Amino acid sequence: MPKRLHQDTAASPDVVIIGAGVVGAACAYYAGRAGLSVAVVDRGPVAGGTTGAGEGNLLVSDKEAGPELDLALLSTKLWRELASVLPPETEYEPKGGLVVAPDETTLKALRSFAEGQRAAGVTALEIAAGSLHDLEPHLAPGLAGGFHYPQDAQVQPAQAAARLLAASGAARYLGEEVTEILRAPDGSVRGLRTPRRELLAPAVVNAAGTWGGAVAALAGTELPVLPRRGFVLVTEPLPRVVRHKVYAADYIADVASGSAALQSSAVVEGTPAGPVLIGATRERVGFDRSLSVEALRRLAAQAAALFPVLADVRVLRTYHGFRPYLPDHLPAIGPDPRVPGLLHACGHEGAGIGLAPGTGLLIAAALTGAEPAMDPAPFRPDRFPKETAR
Template identity: 80%
Template structure:
């Protein structure tokens, strides 16, 4: 059943409760409030206290094959540009439309990269092949001898914690409530199993819809509602260098094998070179992936792999100090697509989680799909591939 639109009298104290104050939950609050819905965001921790706070802020189309996720990413690319222009200066999200550069080490990798780019172009991505002799023009610090690459001008970056906070502030200005440090202990349902709100230690929040934007803990929130969503944590480490001069790394630069790592379902440690600068000067070096539960133990093997692969891509990094490392947990679903939209097994329950490493990039488009479902509007891209019940045996 669609919820009320702007201008209609309220049918309940709230139209929706959003569980999770990461960037996806913040975006859901922003677009729902903008549509005239009365919403509250609840999180057991602070803003961006989970996966969002450990992210690099990537807004990528370059790492996605043609299909449903790429369609979502292209929509989000446009929405992030609009948000960067619409949010006031005090809510700056450090939006950088710097583009991405994917490089191939040999002819085999280049052939695969060309095939990927061809499919992406057909889906609406701008992708320019770069000859070996032209790579140094885009990135002077790259290692010699690379076979070539593809430049993706639509790739961009934001500061993820600032983006989440800015979206929540904007949502609050439109009437949304934000309740931090308040854990959801139950999803309330009526005799017929329909959602009625959530319970927290500070009391019940009544609403006909609950949006599960709990990231890596999305499976736990689904269980509170009496259903199953197989979200698993996939750990990743990031190395941070000392501040470097502007232009040391001009784009988001990564090796072509990163795309295969993103699509892999292996639980073992995987690593590929991903290097990008920040406005403050430090360079971020990723990326690793492994399924080890919520184990935060520092992995020296993972860090050694990151350093070695980054130096192979940018030899000058061998003389640069790494000043810290951190890890986060990507919310992984078995088919690598997020769960977005209403859950037909629990009327009134909506999901917006399971984006793995793409949650920051896909947050606005996810929120627009969720808001369309809440209001009964037509979604801007097909929502069927993201059905939350697709994992039901």
């Protein structure tokens, strides 16, 4: 063992979590609340990956009835609880969402979509064309109608991750890349190694986001996580010209699509600090960090089409990140039966911030043997055929 490698009794927690994004932070928070000692390891800073490049969406509006919506509803409840105990810097804002339709055909499809959501517990209120401007005075004229989702909310994602992690009481080892998952002779996990230390633990949680597949490979297993790049525009500070999270109906189809090609649909929202955030694009280009002028052009045009008042507003900056994409659009959450002691909490694509609390609660239940708050079976990490994971 290299002499610079540290090992002491403090480095033997009940669980080590790989990833200091919002999902890893939520896993640490709920594991700590369950009475476990926790360590969190990340090769970068807190929220240095996908979380720091997110908008902070806590959405139910874009999810069809099914396991992901169930997890979103659980997480929505938990975010409300967290908002009462986390510092105000988290910027929890229950602003609600508004999905708009350009024509009657699209409105009819939204109506059918909302019926399924209501059956699952979502509040979805149809808004007639003539009433859209009561909710959003600056919306473009001529829209056919829309649906208001009062359960949609937003947080400041990097602050949310930092505050959750601080409240967890976990030991933090930042700037340390995991180089090895340690395993016992029987194949079970017994901790991990970084260039600076060994952390011995009977459980390791893979909350590495877009790099979740690489962490799984370190443990000798497979998880087909792929990066899906997305851009966001940030405008100059404005009066509150956008009150809700507002997006066109085609955003829902983009979220559900598995296409590798560039897709864009305007998602527009104001922030407490004044700038308007404009997303969202999706494309599978690996970890290519180059700027896509076409993606930015589409976003700007679509946002101005929804809110003409934004046409002459200055864009101060743009940023982008990589969503951790899994082929069936569901995250991998829970124990991996192929590697005893390894758990996964990754693959949430663009919904990780919203789904983080529910994910953390499910992971804590799996670690302690408690009754889970919902059925975790749809999120089984070993549900993918081997050929999918290549």
